[in-house]
Amino acid sequence: MLEVTTDWYLTLAAILFSIGFFGMMIRKNALIMFMCIELMLNAVNLTFIAASKHFGQIDGQIAVFFVLVVAAAEVVVGLAIIVSIFRKQSSASVDVLNVSRG
Amino acid sequence: MDFLFVLPIFLPLLTAIFLFLNRKIFNELVTNFFTLNSALLSFAISFFAFVTFALAKFKPISLTLYQWTRTPDITIGFTLDGLSGVMLLLVTGLSFVIQLFSTSYMEKDEKHSNYFVYFNFFVFSMLLLVMSSNFLVMFFGWELVGLSSYLLISFWSQKPAAAKAGNKAFVINRIGDFGFLIGLMIILNTFNTFDFHTVMQSSTNISENTITTISLFLLLGAFGKSAQFPLFSWLPDAMEGPTPASALIHAATMVTAGVFMLVRISPMLQHSATASIVIISFGLLTALIAAFSAMNQYDIKKVLAYSTISQLGFMFIAIGAGAYVAAIFHLVTHAFFKALLFLGAGAVIHSMHHEQDMRKMGGLRKRMPITAGMMGIGTLAISGIPPLAGFWSKDEILASVFAKAGMANELVFSIMYYLFWALTLGAALLTAFYMGRHWLLIFEKDNGIDHSEVQEAPKAMIRPLILLGIFSIFIGFINTPFFHGLEKVLHETLENVEVTHLPEGIALVILAVFSIGAGFTGLIIAFLIFGFQLHKRINLGKFKLESPINLVKDLSSNVLYLNKFGNVFFVSGMKNFSRKVAVIVDGLIIDGSVNFISSAFAKTSKITSATQTGLVRNYVVYFGLFLILLISLFIFTPLVAQ
Numbered sequence: 001m002l003e004v005t006t007d008w009y010l011t012l013a014a015i016l017f018s019i020g021f022f023g024m025m026i027r028k029n030a031l032i033m034f035m036c037i038e039l040m041l042n043a044v045n046l047t048f049i050a051a052s053k054h055f056g057q058i059d060g061q062i063a064v065f066f067v068l069v070v071a072a073a074e075v076v077v078g079l080a081i082i083v084s085i086f087r088k089q090s091s092a093s094v095d096v097l098n099v100s101r102g
Numbered sequence: 103m104d105f106l107f108v109l110p111i112f113l114p115l116l117t118a119i120f121l122f123l124n125r126k127i128f129n130e131l132v133t134n135f136f137t138l139n140s141a142l143l144s145f146a147i148s149f150f151a152f153v154t155f156a157l158a159k160f161k162p163i164s165l166t167l168y169q170w171t172r173t174p175d176i177t178i179g180f181t182l183d184g185l186s187g188v189m190l191l192l193v194t195g196l197s198f199v200i201q202l203f204s205t206s207y208m209e210k211d212e213k214h215s216n217y218f219v220y221f222n223f224f225v226f227s228m229l230l231l232v233m234s235s236n237f238l239v240m241f242f243g244w245e246l247v248g249l250s251s252y253l254l255i256s257f258w259s260q261k262p263a264a265a266k267a268g269n270k271a272f273v274i275n276r277i278g279d280f281g282f283l284i285g286l287m288i289i290l291n292t293f294n295t296f297d298f299h300t301v302m303q304s305s306t307n308i309s310e311n312t313i314t315t316i317s318l319f320l321l322l323g324a325f326g327k328s329a330q331f332p333l334f335s336w337l338p339d340a341m342e343g344p345t346p347a348s349a350l351i352h353a354a355t356m357v358t359a360g361v362f363m364l365v366r367i368s369p370m371l372q373h374s375a376t377a378s379i380v381i382i383s384f385g386l387l388t389a390l391i392a393a394f395s396a397m398n399q400y401d402i403k404k405v406l407a408y409s410t411i412s413q414l415g416f417m418f419i420a421i422g423a424g425a426y427v428a429a430i431f432h433l434v435t436h437a438f439f440k441a442l443l444f445l446g447a448g449a450v451i452h453s454m455h456h457e458q459d460m461r462k463m464g465g466l467r468k469r470m471p472i473t474a475g476m477m478g479i480g481t482l483a484i485s486g487i488p489p490l491a492g493f494w495s496k497d498e499i500l501a502s503v504f505a506k507a508g509m510a511n512e513l514v515f516s517i518m519y520y521l522f523w524a525l526t527l528g529a530a531l532l533t534a535f536y537m538g539r540h541w542l543l544i545f546e547k548d549n550g551i552d553h554s555e556v557q558e559a560p561k562a563m564i565r566p567l568i569l570l571g572i573f574s575i576f577i578g579f580i581n582t583p584f585f586h587g588l589e590k591v592l593h594e595t596l597e598n599v600e601v602t603h604l605p606e607g608i609a610l611v612i613l614a615v616f617s618i619g620a621g622f623t624g625l626i627i628a629f630l631i632f633g634f635q636l637h638k639r640i641n642l643g644k645f646k647l648e649s650p651i652n653l654v655k656d657l658s659s660n661v662l663y664l665n666k667f668g669n670v671f672f673v674s675g676m677k678n679f680s681r682k683v684a685v686i687v688d689g690l691i692i693d694g695s696v697n698f699i700s701s702a703f704a705k706t707s708k709i710t711s712a713t714q715t716g717l718v719r720n721y722v723v724y725f726g727l728f729l730i731l732l733i734s735l736f737i738f739t740p741l742v743a744q
Contacts, residue, residue, distance in 0.1 A: 021726060027719075101715055
C-alpha cells in the first residue's frame with residue numbers, strides 16, 4: 001500500500017509555493033497577486049507542520065500560529081491598499097504604479 | 103622681579119589682540135592712546151629690567167615657561183643676557199618712537215587700527231625672536247616676524263605693487279627659512295637639545311665639518327632674513343609698505359635678525375673657518391652691490407633700502423672677521439640713524455603728498471628746515487663722520503678686518519683680508535657718496551619746481567625725528583676705543599668666543615683717518631656733482647666720459663641686472679615648471695582621479711538603475727533568482743551542507 005510520507009507533504013508544499021511564486025511573477029492584478037502571497041504563506045505553513053510531525057516536536061506548529069496571525073494582519077493592510085488602488089484607477093492593475101522606476 | 107623682562111614680550115601681543123577685538127569700536131584717538139601707552143610701558147619695563155640686570159653685573163637670567171619634552175630637551179623659555187638685553191631695549195625703544203611717528207603718518211588711513219594691530223604683532227614676534235633661550239622659540243619668532251612683515255609690506259593691498267612685493271618678500275624669506283629649518287634639524291640631531299647654552303657649550307666636542315654644515319644652513323636663513331646677496335631683492339620692493347613700518351622692520355629691527363642670530367651662535371661659529379670666509383665674502387659682495395645700486399636710484403625710499411642692505415653687509419663683514427661686538431654695535435647705531443633717515447623720508451613724503459620721486463623734490467631745505475637738519479645728521483652719521491654714531495661702529499668694523507689680516511697665519515689669507523679691508527673701505531666711500539646725493543637731491547638741488555606750498559611736517563613727526571637725531575649723534579659713545587661699554591655688556595654672552603681685537607695706538611689712528619677720509623671723500627664727490635654741479639661748470643667733453651658714466655648709471659639703476667638674471671634663470675624656469683605641475687599633477691592626476699571616481703559612480707548607477715523598473719513582477723523575479731542562488735549555494739557548498 002502506498003504510504004504517505006513527509007516527502008509527499010514537502011513536495012505538495014513546494015508545488016504550492018511555486019504556483020504562488022509564478023503567479024506573483026506573471027499576473028498584474030493586485031487581487032490575484034495578493035492571493036498568490038497567501039498561497040505561498042500556506043505552502044510554508046504546510047512545510048512547518050510536516051516538519052513538526054516528522055521530528056515529533058511542537059515548535060513548527062507554534063510557528064504556524066504566528067504565521068497565521070501575521071497573515072491575518074497582512075490581509076487587513078493589503079486589502080486596504082487594494083481598495084485604495086481601485087479608488088485611484090478603474091482597474092486593479094499594479095503596472096501603472098511604477099513611480100519608483102529608476 | 104628677576105623675570106620682569108618677560109612682560110615686554112607679551113605686552114605687544116596683548117595690545118595687538120585688544121586692538122584687533124575692538125577695531126570697530128575704537129576711533130583713531132583711542133587706538134593711539136592704547137598703543138602708545140603700551141609701547142611706552144613696554145619700554146619702561148625693559149629699561150627697568152635692563153638696569154636691574156646691569157646692577158647684577160650682567161649675569162644672564164633664564165626663565166623656562168614650559169618643558170615640552172625631556173629627551174630631546176625642548177623647552178619654551180626666555181633669557182636675558184647682554185645680547186638680548188641690548189635688542190630688548192632697541193626694539194621696544196624704537197617701537198615707541200616709530201609708533202609716535204605713525205600716529206601722525208597713518209592719520210585718516212582707512213585701516214588705521216589694523217596698522218597698529220600688525221605693528222604690535224610685529225614687535226611681539228621680534229621680541230620672541232631676540233629673547234628666546236633656545237632655537238625653537240627663536241624659530242617661532244623668526245617665522246612670525248616673516249608673517250607680520252608680509253602683512254605690513256602688503257598693507258595697502260589694493261595697490262598691485264604692494265601685494266606683489268609682500269608675496270616676493272614672503273617667498274624669498276621662505277628660501278632662507280628652509281635653510282634655517284634644516285639647520286635646526288641637524289642641531290637637534292647632533293646635540294639632542296635646542297637650548298643655546300647647552301648647544302654652545304657642547305659645540306667644542308663636535309667635529310668641524312658638522313659645525314660648518316649647521317652654520318651654512320643657518321647662514322642661509324640669515325641671508326634670507328637679513329637680505330644678503332643673493333636673497334636681497336625683496337628688500338627694495340618691500341618699500342611699498344607704509345614708511346614708518348619700513349623704518350622699524352626693514353631698517354632697524356627685522357632685517358638685523360640674521361646678524362643677531364649669527365652673533366647668538368658665535369661660540370659655535372668661531373670653530374668653522376669656512377663659515378667665516380663665506381660670511382665675510384658674501385657680506386662684502388652685498389655691501390658693494392647694494393652700495394653701487396643705491397647710486398642711481400630716484401625713489402627716496404629705494405636709496406635707503408639699498409643702503410640698508412649695504413649696511414647689513416657691513417655687519418656680516420664684522421661677523422666674518424670675528425668682530426661680534428662690532429657687528430652688534432653697528433646694528434645698534436645703524437638702527438638709530440636708519441630709522442631717523444626713514445622717518446625723515448616719511449616726513450618728506452607726507453609733506454610732498456605721497457610723492458616719492460627725488461627728481462620732483464629738490465630745494466626742500468628752506469621749506470622743511472628741521473627735517474632737513476635731522477636727515478643731514480642721519481646722512482653724516484651713516485657716512486661715518488666723527489663724532490656721529492656711524493663713525494665709531496664702521497671704523498671698528500674696518501679696523502677689525504684689518505686686524506684679522508694681521509692675525510692670519512698664511513700670507514694668502516693675509517693678503518685676502520687686506521683686500522677685503524680695502525674693498526670695505528670702498529663700500530664705505532660709496533655709502534657716503536650715495537647718502538650725500540640722497541640728501542642733496544631732496545633738500546638742496548634746484549630742479550626749478552615750485553615748492554612754495556610744501557609745509558614742514560606736523561609736530562608728531564618732528565619730535566621723533568629730533569629724538570632719533572640726538573641718539574644718532576650720541577649712541578656711538580657706548581663703545582669707543584676709550585670706553586668699551588657694549589663690550590662689557592656682551593661680555594657674558596661672548597664669554598668663550600675669541601673676539602678679534604682692534605689694533606692699538608697709532609695703527610688705530612691711521613685706520614680711523616682712512617675711514618674718515620673715505621666718508622669725507624664720498625660726501626665731497628656727491629657735493630661736487632649734485633651741489634656744485636661740477637660737470638656743468640667744467641667742460642668734460644674732451645675726456646669722453648659720457649658712455650662709461652651712462653654705463654655705470656644704467657648698471658646701477660638696474661642693480662647690475664641681477665633681478666633680470668634671477669628672473670630669467672630661476673623665476674621663469676620655476677614658473678614654467680609650476681605651470682607644468684599645475685597641468686600634469688593637478689589637472690591630470692588629481693582632477694583626473696577625482697573625476698574618474700565620480701563619473702564611474704554616475705555610469706554604474708545609470709546601469710543599475712535600469713533594473714529598477716517600478717514593476718512588482720520584476721522585483722519578484724529578482725527575488726526568485728536570488729532565492730535560487732541561495733539554494734544552490736546551500737546545496738553545493740560542502741561546509742554549509744554538513
